[in-house]
Amino acid sequence: xxxxxxxxxxxxxxxxxxxxxxxxxxxxxxxxxxxxxxxxxxxxxxxxxxxxxxxxxxxxxxxxxxxxxxxxxxxxxxxxxxxxxxxxxxxxxxxxxxxxxxxxxxxxxxxxxxxxxxxxxxxxxxxxxxxxxxxxxxxxxxxxxxxxxxxxxxxxxxxxxxxxxxxxxxxxxxxxxxxxxxxxxxxxxxxxxxxxxxxxxxxxxxxxxxxxxxxxxxxxxxxxxxxxxxxxxxxxxxxx
Numbered sequence: 001x002x003x004x005x006x007x008x009x010x011x012x013x014x015x016x017x018x019x020x021x022x023x024x025x026x027x028x029x030x031x032x033x034x035x036x037x038x039x040x041x042x043x044x045x046x047x048x049x050x051x052x053x054x055x056x057x058x059x060x061x062x063x064x065x066x067x068x069x070x071x072x073x074x075x076x077x078x079x080x081x082x083x084x085x086x087x088x089x090x091x092x093x094x095x096x097x098x099x100x101x102x103x104x105x106x107x108x109x110x111x112x113x114x115x116x117x118x119x120x121x122x123x124x125x126x127x128x129x130x131x132x133x134x135x136x137x138x139x140x141x142x143x144x145x146x147x148x149x150x151x152x153x154x155x156x157x158x159x160x161x162x163x164x165x166x167x168x169x170x171x172x173x174x175x176x177x178x179x180x181x182x183x184x185x186x187x188x189x190x191x192x193x194x195x196x197x198x199x200x201x202x203x204x205x206x207x208x209x210x211x212x213x214x215x216x217x218x219x220x221x222x223x224x225x226x227x228x229x230x231x232x233x234x235x236x237x238x239x240x
Contacts, residue, residue, distance in 0.1 A: 115142045119149040122160035127175050128233075132214045133164065174221035174229060201232050209236040 116134065119142045123130035134142075141152045142160075151163040158166075168175050201224065208216040209232060221229040 114144060115149050119160050122149065123164055126161050126164045126177055127168070128177060129175065129214055129217075133168070133175055136215075137167070172218070174218055174226070201228070201235070206232065206236060209233070 119138065120130045120134050123133050127133050138151060138160075142149050143152055143157075144150070145157055149160055150157040151160055153163070165176065201220070205216055205220055205223075209220065217229060217233070220232050224232065
């Protein structure tokens with residue numbers, strides 16, 4: 001072997017060894033991670049079995065808090081103050097996250113009580129299906145003014161019932177109580193007719209209506225008129 005080849009071999013050998021060592025280190029790290037995952041899974045399974053054996057009415061969170069406090073106290077007694085502090089910080093973050101979630105749920109509940117429920121009550125005065133109207137036309141557009149819900153329309157604020165009367169009367173009059181359909185885009189109301197008197201409605205329309213698909217009401221109103229639409233809604237309650 002020439003001097004040049006010997007030199008090249010001597011140079012590449014450490015690089016190869018380093019690469020092999022790097023791969024071995026990665027394999028060892030993966031093995032450790034897998035063992036950690038298996039251990040966590042084992043602990044979770046053990047906790048799940050323990051929870052299943054607890055009698056009804058046991059405050060699980062109180063038990064967890066007691067266990068965490070005992071663990072922290074034990075670490076402090078052993079002089080492991082750093083671990084005790086880390087444990088305390090971890091518990092604080094968990095409690096903080098739980099409180100944040102609780103606050104968001106309370107905010108949602110307050111919004112429901114202060115905005116959505118009163119708005120739906122107001123819509124119930126002038127519409128047949130106030131929740132349908134709210135969910136399709138007013139979601140995210142309600143705010144409080146002088147303690148009452150109002151509809152936000154750009155820079156303007158409108159009384160909920162007045163908004164419904166003015167905004168729905170043209171193209172969605174079928175949603176309003178005691179309000180004839182008007183306008184070029186509105187369905188033409190009609191009374192009587194064989195299908196209305198005999199109750200022979202389109203089965204597919206009735207199926208959709210019975211399944212809670214309220215948008216189909218416009219099609220029924222247009223096809224069978226106001227009387228047919230009202231009759232279809234009654235029949236849909238017991239439709240199978």
